[in-house]
Amino acid sequence: MKTNVNERRVISVIVMNESSVLSRITSLFAARGYNIESLTVAPIPDSDMSHITIATKGSSRxxxxxxxxxxxxxxxxKVIEHEEMVEKEMVLAKFPIAENLADISVLSAAYNGGVVNVGTEMIIVMVADEPKRVKHFIEAAQRYNPCEIVRGGVVAIER
Amino acid sequence: MGQMSGAQMVCEAIIAEGVTTVFGYPGGAIMHVYDEIYKQEGFEHILNRHEQASVHAADGYARATGEVGVAMVTSGPGFTNAVTGLATAYMDSIPLVVISGQVPLSLIGTDGFQEIDAVGISRPCTKHNFLVRTLEELPRVLKEAFYIARSGRPGPVLVDVPKDITVDIGEFIYPDSVDIPTYKPTYKGNKKQIEKAVEAIKSAKKPLLYIGGGVVLSNAYELVRELAEKTQIPAVETLMARGVMGAKNPLLLGMLGMHGNYSSNMAMSETDLVISLGARFDDRVTGKLSEFAKYADIIHVDIDAANIGKLVDVDYPIVGDITEVLQAMLPQLDDVDTDRYEAWRNILNRYDELHPQSYVDSDEVIKPQWAIERIGELIGEDAIITSDVGQHQMWAAQHYPFDRPRQWINSGGLGTMGFGFPAALGVKRAFPEKTVVNVTGDGSILMNMQELVTAAEYKIPVINMILNNHFLGMVRQWQTFFYEKRYSETDLSFQPNFKALAEACGGIGYDVTTKAEFDAAIKDAIKQDKVCFMNVQTNRFEDVLPMVPSGGALFNMMLPQTTKGDA
Structure with missing residues (x-):
């Protein structure tokens, strides 16, 4: 049994869509000291089930x-431990309007996104990309003095 | 069945499930249900004097019968008192349905009087739990609760019922069957895996049956005995499996683990094939994991896939019910060569002769081990033994001649002091014709002694045999061995008058200091229709031996003085 510690894992959990189900799952992680890196939940269309995607770290055991x-x-x-998957994460980022808007627009386009809102003082962009690239986007965005960055958590689907 | 209140539905469901005795304690939020209990005649209700005892009593009833036990409590403190009972049942996979009252739906989340988040608190110590949200779902929830409790790997289920739902009136149709698409326990073992396991058994030289509580839960003891008989493979039992093989069975080596006997622990250390049946490799069984069954391949049969590979790597995993797996396995073992294991059996028998389960008896004072053996001689097969937690529990497990499963009822996983007495009430209610003895200590008995009143009121004559060493004995033993005899808070020299205490509550008390008094007391107690405390003075500093110090390897045992020399 390979036991490479702290390898990143993504699992999908298909659950009955009922009120206490999320707390059952999170308290299972908490009670055993397993860490959740990110978690997303949404109903599965045309069913009474929900799809939960959990990114975590740990050994294969x-x-x-x-x-x-x-x-x-x-x-x-159902629980699916993903191996061959397509993984995406969405990010919203807010910048002061005084920053270089052209650069910001190009940057977000490079990460599968674009400008989604412009106000009198702020501009908001959205990107959606693989978690690793999302990290790069956030690093690159720092030079434009972002006011706020919100990550959406990973969603994954088996290839 | 027509229109009725939610409270009535609760009672009707209990009756429909065939439950004959409910243990509980009323209170504000559950009062409507108690009003219906007053009116019905389908089951008996026993009023314990503490909610924890109600759950333990239902637990004892479940362990003795194999049926689902039912307890009923009110919201808030009624529920929180029940938590230890739920956790006890959860750790030992005992099927229970506990029904708790809850404040009305409109008050939930407002810090109402006697409001507590029961489903939140009980989540880690129940197999599943429900907060009932509508009257319409109540019949289905009750049906599912019983089904979940008893199916697959059994466990306790909590149903939290808001007060207003017990008042509302609606149509009651109790479902005939349950369909939970997300819950489908695996009963049949994988055919290929079973074949592989059979081959492994046939090619092993030193195989060992490692029998756990799952065999009791699966009612598979006859099949396990058949397996041992057919293959002539020796067996060890865990604390939870005592009685499965039967004390007289020559293939049974004994109990293994921290207080296992020499031959059992050596067998596990030297075997080349562990055949684990419904055991879960608990740390009190394995000792140091890296040394546990070091030379063995492992067959692990368990209905709970999460138990397999949890602590040790398994070579032949079989997820399924022990009964079904053994039914598939046994015909394939018709041609097994039993002589193949003879040398192995001889080695183990030699170990047993070298270091039998033993103690030094005394004429001056009652030794606790003698007391256990004596009740074994006097009532043996006719008794059902419950126990609390501590030295007395280990001595009972080591020395009582259990000859069938469900004859030994104790809190193994959680180790709950105070379990034995209320559990004995549940056992005795289920089997009124049996003698029920709670083997307990002067520490444990006080943790649910209020049940004297319950036992006296309902005339439930259980015998509480208090092995009184004026110590919190097991902790004292560890302090002797590992804390340089600093007896921190374990000296229980200050004691109640146990005899008077029993009598004050409507029971009988016996003070026992000699073997003759012991015999006289037990013989008298069996005849009485009253609960009793048998206060047995034992020597203070007796240790439970053998002992594997916590975290040590199983083969490194501290042995009793009576041994005949080193192996």
């Missing part, structure tokens, strides 16, 4: 245990 424990929860339908 730990992940096997997490997967089994998640599966044991009564409202959990």
């Amino acid at each position: 730990l992940m096997e245990q997490v997967t089994k424990q998640l599966h044991k929860l009564i409202p959990v339908y």
